[in-house]
Amino acid sequence: RIPPPADQICARPLTPHSAPAVTSAPATSRTALLISFAAIYLIWGSTYLAIRVAVETLPPFLLAAARFLLAGGLLYAWLAYKGRAQATPRQWRDNLIIGGLLLVGGNGMVVWAEQKIPSGITTLLLSVSPVIIVLIDWMLPKGLRPTWITFLGLALGIGGLMLLVGSDLPGGPALDSWRCAGLLFSCFTWSGGSLYSRYLRNPAEPMIAATIQMLLGGALLLIVALLRHEWTDLHAADLTGRSLAAWGYLVVAGSLIAYPCYAYLIKHTTPARVSTYAYVNPVVAVFLGWLILSEPVTGRTLVASVIIITAVVLITTQRTKAALKKA
Numbered sequence: 001r002i003p004p005p006a007d008q009i010c011a012r013p014l015t016p017h018s019a020p021a022v023t024s025a026p027a028t029s030r031t032a033l034l035i036s037f038a039a040i041y042l043i044w045g046s047t048y049l050a051i052r053v054a055v056e057t058l059p060p061f062l063l064a065a066a067r068f069l070l071a072g073g074l075l076y077a078w079l080a081y082k083g084r085a086q087a088t089p090r091q092w093r094d095n096l097i098i099g100g101l102l103l104v105g106g107n108g109m110v111v112w113a114e115q116k117i118p119s120g121i122t123t124l125l126l127s128v129s130p131v132i133i134v135l136i137d138w139m140l141p142k143g144l145r146p147t148w149i150t151f152l153g154l155a156l157g158i159g160g161l162m163l164l165v166g167s168d169l170p171g172g173p174a175l176d177s178w179r180c181a182g183l184l185f186s187c188f189t190w191s192g193g194s195l196y197s198r199y200l201r202n203p204a205e206p207m208i209a210a211t212i213q214m215l216l217g218g219a220l221l222l223i224v225a226l227l228r229h230e231w232t233d234l235h236a237a238d239l240t241g242r243s244l245a246a247w248g249y250l251v252v253a254g255s256l257i258a259y260p261c262y263a264y265l266i267k268h269t270t271p272a273r274v275s276t277y278a279y280v281n282p283v284v285a286v287f288l289g290w291l292i293l294s295e296p297v298t299g300r301t302l303v304a305s306v307i308i309i310t311a312v313v314l315i316t317t318q319r320t321k322a323a324l325k326k327a
Contacts, residue, residue, distance in 0.1 A: 062234060
């Protein structure tokens with residue numbers, strides 16, 4: 001069942017190059033923005049733990065493919081029932097590209113990497129995403145020019161994350177260089193897919209776009225899983241209730257709720273603001289570990305969290321203006 005907030009969030013029409021600020025949005029839009037940010041901050045922050053648990057017994061790309069195909073299929077059936085599943089051939093093509101960039105290059109690589117890379121180092125490597133997305137957007141002909149305070153916020157965010165997970169670096173396990181490279185690659189594909197989605201002409205509304213992306217991205221992930229012969233690593237006797245429950249959480253919370261909210265935010269606020277989830281997610285992950293697994297929270301963790309929250313406030317309260325790139 002799709003909760004009412006997601007339906008309300010994703011039902012608003014779009015304009016091709018709109019990027020309204022939170023302060024200038026109408027009341028209903030401001031509420032939708034807050035709900036959407038809460039979803040990608042809190043839910044996606046918890047998916048690091050869920051992915052780590054799920055890949056204990058499930059092959060990575062097969063896990064991701066099943067997750068997005070099921071979520072996309074459920075959303076599409078619901079939209080069809082509501083008479084809202086219409087999309088043009090061009091919108092299907094555009095969302096095939098976006099789904100490939102976000103879900104195969106982005107999420108798929110993260111799931112694959114988390115088989116070997118500790119979650120703290122994973123979050124550190126992924127923390128470059130806000131910098132990449134802001135800089136790429138700045139270089140685009142109709143991109144948004146960040147202010148110096150935005151850059152200050154980006155620097156503070158990275159510094160806070162280094163402080164947060166830096167204790168995992170010394171004396172830790174040897175890192176798989178290919179999977180580290182995969183995480184960095186995922187930062188670029190996720191940033192590219194997000195910006196491609198933002199500047200589409202005549203885009204589908206966010207809920208339909210997210211549904212198509214999950215269906216087609218899930219199909220691409222399935223092709224990758226088949227090419228890697230991952231079905232040979234899937235044994236029913238090895239599956240645990242713990243892994244299956246984690247996978248179910250990824251489907252319902254991570255895909256059915258949070259992903260459409262991300263698609264909405266990409267069209268209705270600035271890239272710098274949307275990318276702040278990469279700063280908040282690790283903080284959420286640390287405190288969930290403390291709450292659920294009784295992992296210790298140190299003074300260092302609290303200081304890092306304050307720095308990261310300050311960075312988010314700086315970035316999200318800035319008014320960025322669209323500017324043409326000067327030759």
